[in-house]
Amino acid sequence: MAKQPKSAISPTRAEDYPEWYQQVVKAADLAENSDVRGCMVIKPWGYAIWENIQKNLDARFKATGHENAYFPLFIPMSFLEKEAEHVEGFAKECAVVTHHRLEPDPAGGLRPAPSAELQEPLIVRPTSETIIGATFARWVESHRDLPILINQWANVVRWEMRTRMFLRTTEFLWQEGHTVHATEEEAVAETRQMLDVYADFAENVMAMPVIKGEKTSGERFPGAVATYSIEAMMQDRKALQAGTSHFLGQNFAKAQEIKFQNVAGELEHAWTTSWGVSTRLVGGLIMTHADDDGLIVPPKLAPAQVVLLPIYRNEEEAAKVLPYVEELKQELEAQEYAGEPVRVKVDNRDMRGGEKKWQWVKRGVPIRAEIGPRDVAEDGVFVSRRDLGGKGQGTPRGEFIQRISATLNGIQQGLFDRAAKARDEVTVRIDDLDEFKEFFTPQNEDHPEIHGGLAYCHFVDTPEIEETLKKLKVTVRCVPIDGDDEPGTCLFTGQPSEKRAVFAKAY
């Protein structure tokens, strides 16, 4: 007897989590691998989610006084050399442009033209601190020119050896904020402000609970004085760094000669910050909310919040159903959710009803409404909520419309609550090293993946404990900003500790 599939996605999360992830990306039409190693094609449904992420974040950046600009894709090789830690961090994995012309190869095909070799190779930007810093050095003369608050939406390239769609790709899309300030205090405040913007966006728009914290010295951005991050917990008990905000001190200002004349007329080096989130957020969205039937998109990010599926078998039924559906669409669009008209899509493609319905299940549209002749006769709709699963239920049309905003809000909040509960269930405090080791070691032979989570432990930031962590494949995620301040003893060194850090296996 053939095995009955339990779910739309095969394998399930319990059967093979990494493969489940790839299958959700595929089934939800989010992205696919391209013909270029490590680069993905972001398909329309995946890109529409990214556009909503962009739109929401962009409004938040502008509301906090930032302006968008655009800087070159290429960075002269010599620019990377100016900041010693920075070159160490990025030179090993970058795409290098060496020629500016192809010519016919005598052996057949094409080749880079030897006569068109660049005097200085160019790097495809892995991040833009160096090229933007060189620009800022021209823009800044006086304290009156400060602060400079700039954001860029762009593609960047890091030559990753092991890639996974959205989570780690050779080329990815992101935004990078770059700011210049007259004082250390202002720059630190900016760094923390943007961390708050990211955390608020993650929790209230993506419905993804996050921990805000500071990275330890070994995990800092190359060249930064302090790196802050938001850390989310995925369903496989691994953490995901979902956004970072860096206080760069005067390091880049000194490397790039960003100086200003202060009120007293003296020349000073400025203080800079940088902060970014990327298409990796889509990976976080999947691993926070998707289930064994595919993606679930929180209403605030859903390209369509409601999909209407007309059902009819002949022209006569179509003549009843289609105008009813069109009117319903307009009535729904007249409603608002989160300050915008409700986003409604009618899917009237000529294909099997079951197949069509499952496409939208897998893509994660929050609400599906099927409408057949009987629904029209009863002035109703057959409504299914993606987050609840199950069969759906008949609902009077008026009630459906009137409650649509509240329903979407309930879904948004419900997704957050569910994710927060899942995270809390795998969050522990550990004060004993053996217990720590046990927590991060598989215990269940059938399900070796079920172990670990978020462990809050006392800790002193020294390199010597890295050996222990490395063996367990555990990392320090961050020292939480909002954590308790009670003193204790470092789990690894026995030294006195002021605060707990969060430990987890991670992407």
Add this chain to the structure above:
Amino acid sequence: MAKQPKSAISPTRAEDYPEWYQQVVKAADLAENSDVRGCMVIKPWGYAIWENIQKNLDARFKATGHENAYFPLFIPMSFLEKEAEHVEGFAKECAVVTHHRLEPDPAGGLRPAPSAELQEPLIVRPTSETIIGATFARWVESHRDLPILINQWANVVRWEMRTRMFLRTTEFLWQEGHTVHATEEEAVAETRQMLDVYADFAENVMAMPVIKGEKTSGERFPGAVATYSIEAMMQDRKALQAGTSHFLGQNFAKAQEIKFQNVAGELEHAWTTSWGVSTRLVGGLIMTHADDDGLIVPPKLAPAQVVLLPIYRNEEEAAKVLPYVEELKQELEAQEYAGEPVRVKVDNRDMRGGEKKWQWVKRGVPIRAEIGPRDVAEDGVFVSRRDLGGKGQGTPRGEFIQRISATLNGIQQGLFDRAAKARDEVTVRIDDLDEFKEFFTPQNEDHPEIHGGLAYCHFVDTPEIEETLKKLKVTVRCVPIDGDDEPGTCLFTGQPSEKRAVFAKAY
């Protein structure tokens, strides 16, 4: 005696048009040259104009059924070889990635690591027909999968030898539409539809009159069956190709194996199109509307449509002026223009009033309103329109607010009318070769730049006339779609001609 500057921009258009262009780009804070050869930095004011261009076009693309997606920055070298004309067109000017790592150079500094040479070089996309076509080949199986209507917002790189900000840069930003159809008719209709979208956008949003037409065989996109363009006339009597739409026939479908099963169950090659506009549009905007005082931005694209400039000399005056200005801002923002709230900026920076005012003149904000204590006392504002120049005038507050939408509309229409008039004044029909040569030869020794324009002439599309045109530095811009169809005689060959083409010197 020192020479009194006549205008904010020096030199003026009449004195040195190319240098005037560079100075407007600088004075309006649009962009600047970067540390990377041929690449520019787009500054916040320039980028905000580009964002408005994007937003408006994106809505038009979506309204015509297109979805956004994202494809890789890199194209494997072998992909270029598949379409013979295409490789001819782009191989000579492309950035080639050959290595994926840098390492310390024994001679000092860094070098591309010899051990990290790519097996196959990658090209930074100059345009994406080949990589997108390869993707589409995977997406298309049946006639039910068609049409595919995709757009991408992206950066592209063409290694130009002579660059000029916005008009021709090594890296530029653009959108590229790529569509696949089951029939030739549909693909041709798509090509023409998108040309219409571009023309309508150019005229009704950019206030830039354009001629829609088909390119001659020598000017086609490499690999296209037919290329259509919109052509605008700049103030220096040179034409600017402002957007193109290509009917690619089955050329790329054959090169990339894009096949579908038709209704009869047979495999057919599909029909494809592509179409694009770029940051070059900002160059067209400048050369259509800017004057010797700097940029003039049409209201529909202006990041700020009204700038409010509070004027006060002490705290007491500030206490009167600032709340009045804030209230005025809110009242203006409650008004709508072109379906959106009026965009208002208050500039309360601490700098000399004259300098501040001239910044906004040079940036081209449509309306400036200065407000000092006397204006507050009289419940008025001192209003200046950028398009009219001159000193401005006192206006009752209520009238200013109530008429703001009509005023912006008048400016938008006035800019279009002025540009159309300027174009018509340099547009001629020519039926004699000597007259043609005279038209395109400088006549005025003091102003050699004042000659030429748009010449409508009978013409047969053969390569042999190119010698004549080359000597005069004249090009065929296009064969206008909306032109008269009366038959005539080719100016160059004496052969019978069905239609006139438009000739001009061009960017």
